[in-house]
Amino acid sequence: MNAPTAATTATKTISFTEAYSRALHDAMEMDPRVIMLGEDIADEEGGGVFKVTKGLSTKFGSRVRTTPISEQAIVGAAVGAALAGLRPVAEIMLMNFITVPMDQIVNHAAKLRFMSGGQTHVPITIRTRTGAGAGTAGQHSDMLEAWFAHVAGMKVVIPSSPADAYGLLLGCIFDEDPCLFIEDAMTRTQTGPEPEKGRIIPLGQANVAREGTDVTVIGYGRPLRDTLVIAEKLAAEGISVEVLDLRTVSPLDTDSILKSVAKTQRAVVVHEAPRSFGAGAEVAARIQEHLYSELKAPVLRVASRDVTVPFAKVLEQEYLYKPSAIEASIRQTLNGKGRR
Amino acid sequence: MTSKQDFSPATLLAVYTLALRIHLVDERFRGLLRSGRLAAVYYSPRGQEILAAAMGVHLNARDYLVTTYRGIHDQLAKGIPLRSLFAEYYGKATGACKGKGGAMHITHPASGVMVTTGVVGSGLPIANGLAWASQLKGEDRVTLCCFGDGASNIGAFHEALNLAALWKLPVIFLCQNNGYGECTPYGKATASARISDRAAAYGPNMRGVTVDGNDPEAMWTASAAAVARARSGEGPTLLEAKTFRFMGHYFGDPGAYIPKAEYDAALAKDPMPATRAAVLASGVSEAELEDLKKQIEADIDDALQFALDSPVPDLDEINRDIYADPTGAPA
Numbered sequence: 001m002n003a004p005t006a007a008t009t010a011t012k013t014i015s016f017t018e019a020y021s022r023a024l025h026d027a028m029e030m031d032p033r034v035i036m037l038g039e040d041i042a043d044e045e046g047g048g049v050f051k052v053t054k055g056l057s058t059k060f061g062s063r064v065r066t067t068p069i070s071e072q073a074i075v076g077a078a079v080g081a082a083l084a085g086l087r088p089v090a091e092i093m094l095m096n097f098i099t100v101p102m103d104q105i106v107n108h109a110a111k112l113r114f115m116s117g118g119q120t121h122v123p124i125t126i127r128t129r130t131g132a133g134a135g136t137a138g139q140h141s142d143m144l145e146a147w148f149a150h151v152a153g154m155k156v157v158i159p160s161s162p163a164d165a166y167g168l169l170l171g172c173i174f175d176e177d178p179c180l181f182i183e184d185a186m187t188r189t190q191t192g193p194e195p196e197k198g199r200i201i202p203l204g205q206a207n208v209a210r211e212g213t214d215v216t217v218i219g220y221g222r223p224l225r226d227t228l229v230i231a232e233k234l235a236a237e238g239i240s241v242e243v244l245d246l247r248t249v250s251p252l253d254t255d256s257i258l259k260s261v262a263k264t265q266r267a268v269v270v271h272e273a274p275r276s277f278g279a280g281a282e283v284a285a286r287i288q289e290h291l292y293s294e295l296k297a298p299v300l301r302v303a304s305r306d307v308t309v310p311f312a313k314v315l316e317q318e319y320l321y322k323p324s325a326i327e328a329s330i331r332q333t334l335n336g337k338g339r340r
Numbered sequence: 341m342t343s344k345q346d347f348s349p350a351t352l353l354a355v356y357t358l359a360l361r362i363h364l365v366d367e368r369f370r371g372l373l374r375s376g377r378l379a380a381v382y383y384s385p386r387g388q389e390i391l392a393a394a395m396g397v398h399l400n401a402r403d404y405l406v407t408t409y410r411g412i413h414d415q416l417a418k419g420i421p422l423r424s425l426f427a428e429y430y431g432k433a434t435g436a437c438k439g440k441g442g443a444m445h446i447t448h449p450a451s452g453v454m455v456t457t458g459v460v461g462s463g464l465p466i467a468n469g470l471a472w473a474s475q476l477k478g479e480d481r482v483t484l485c486c487f488g489d490g491a492s493n494i495g496a497f498h499e500a501l502n503l504a505a506l507w508k509l510p511v512i513f514l515c516q517n518n519g520y521g522e523c524t525p526y527g528k529a530t531a532s533a534r535i536s537d538r539a540a541a542y543g544p545n546m547r548g549v550t551v552d553g554n555d556p557e558a559m560w561t562a563s564a565a566a567v568a569r570a571r572s573g574e575g576p577t578l579l580e581a582k583t584f585r586f587m588g589h590y591f592g593d594p595g596a597y598i599p600k601a602e603y604d605a606a607l608a609k610d611p612m613p614a615t616r617a618a619v620l621a622s623g624v625s626e627a628e629l630e631d632l633k634k635q636i637e638a639d640i641d642d643a644l645q646f647a648l649d650s651p652v653p654d655l656d657e658i659n660r661d662i663y664a665d666p667t668g669a670p671a
């Protein structure tokens with residue numbers, strides 16, 4: 001579903017895919033240190049299986065390179081080139097394949113700044129794509145952001161609008177730390193207001209996507225778009241939902257979370273990844289640690305099921321988080337003690 | 341740079357001087373560990389001094405090194421300052437990595453030591469990236485990547501060699517074949533007769549060479565060719581240096597799995613006394629070599645004292661170098 005476009009002066013809209021492409025193009029234009037590598041990404045190979053890198057190799061030549069199917073070699077080369085002062089953007093075609101270069105990401109990209117005592121650092125961006133709903137089942141649909149958020153030194157980003165996708169991807173590329181940028185396969189053709197050219201969104205800062213006073217829904221990515229629609233619907237009933245888009249899963253913007261929940265005193269956390277040990281548990285724990293006595297209801301979580309993504313359409317939908325559960329959870333927090 | 345000369349007596353002496361430095365540093369570390377004056381994991385390079393030195397004399401500080409936990413000989417051959425090295429082994433604030441990396445993760449970019457990794461085989465893909473950057477920037481830096489024979493069986497090795505050959509990267513993959521990966525002998529872990537045979541699988545851009553890493557002239561000559569090839573943009577080399585590991589896998593490993601006959605045969609060909617004899621035969625006097633040793637020992641004494649006198653890291657170091665922005669550190 002398309003989120004309603006917020007009141008904006010922008011007249012044009014663009015899709016997520018256009019936003020990713022534009023960000024990559026503009027980054028390469030802005031800084032000659034930006035280089036790119038990944039499977040099939042050059043124009044001779046079609047500009048990437050999802051066409052995000054289309055046109056870049058034609059314009060930027062050897063700065064854009066198609067690689068063999070060698071995920072360790074891809075991320076390793078990005079790490080090495082970053083150590084030598086470049087700003088590599090590596091594409092890992094789908095997030096499940098990130099299990100292959102885990103060593104390069106977890107043991108090297110994330111830790112070299114710390115282990116070297118700050119002498120070196122690894123400003124790489126790893127772009128990847130994932131999301132359930134397209135019937136690609138167990139090995140092509142996983143949301144694994146929590147794995148990386150759990151490792152000190154990594155930054156993990158999931159945008160929920162094309163304009164944010166553009167600004168946050170630029171944010172990743174020009175950030176001094178290793179960033180994992182996650183593109184949602186199911187929203188790629190959805191549209192939103194056009195971003196302002198060259199506008200970088202700094203990482204680690206959540207965004208109040210919608211102001212409200214009764215309950216805060218905290219999340220990122222696809223479920224946030226659903227949430228905005230639900231919030232609009234509930235507004236008609238007089239329920240005022242604040243929607244906080246984390247944008248960056250790690251580092252987590254605790255200040256913004258606490259500020260919003262201190263105001264509304266109720267919180268629902270949403271994400272597409274499975275519920276257990278997910279990012280939502282961390283958000284809920286932080287709220288509880290800081291705002292225990294101020295909460296009017298327990299912090300609720302909406303997420304997907306703790307199972308392997310199934311193939312059959314009915315099962316796949318049963319696996320996925322449900323927008324109806326977001327709405328139900330909002331109502332549940334309000335039905336508890338003392339709705340104001 | 342010595343690469344254009346022949347293997348002259350002066351070159352032999354240069355190789356031996358660097359090897360002796362490695363040898364004496366290693367001896368000192370083992371002594372400190374034995375006497376309980378240092379507590380650290382330690383992987384002795386004893387037996388692999390000559391190969392590192394014979395490569396090292398061809399490199400300058402702008403060249404890059406990626407090595408492993410058993411990498412102290414490579415780091416010294418690359419010119420890492422002794423004080424930074426010793427202080428890091430002691431976990432001191434003045435160490436190369438402020439005491440945050442330790443023995444297995446030495447980094448010192450000023451001398452070109454870019455990565456030391458404790459994960460077997462993981463350095464090769466990173467070395468490619470450093471080499472790729474040099475290629476893109478049009479710099480004539482060489483990237484040297486050191487690893488063991490055991491590492492050549494991990495997937496990353498193959499991914500990295502394929503990419504390096506495809507992209508003709510200025511990188512040297514130096515496999516230090518010491519016959520063992522932990523306790524497992526070469527033949528039980530590696531299906532190829534020689535590691536360098538594997539170069540053929542990566543086409544004409546990848547050159548494969550096996551050399552006696554304990555023979556200073558052979559190692560120096562093979563290194564010269566690999567460095568010249570990389571510097572002139574002709575592509576990567578898989579250079580397999582045959583050697584032997586005298587001290588077991590880690591400090592304290594008695595190496596009971598090594599057959600006595602094999603050990604004794606290797607010891608009879610110990611490259612350090614053999615090279616010393618060659619240096620003497622080339623006209624350098626005993627007295628000169630004694631002076632050389634004294635000078636190195638003095639440097640080591642200084643480095644050790646520096647490490648001992650240095651403060652431990654400030655506890656606040658734990659919050660630093662996680663992200664570029666220190667306020668990004670987790671609560």
Ligand SMILES: Cc1ncc(C[n+]2csc(CCOP(=O)(O)OP(=O)(O)O)c2C)c(N)n1
Pocket residue numbers: 410458459460461487488489490491492518520521522585589
């Ligand atoms: C990926 C990985 N697997 C296992 C280990 C444990 N390990 C440490 S050293 C070693 C042996 C490596 O042998 P080799 O590559 O020949 O190097 P050498 O120690 O002989 O220099 C092993 C298995 C490791 N550090 N990393």
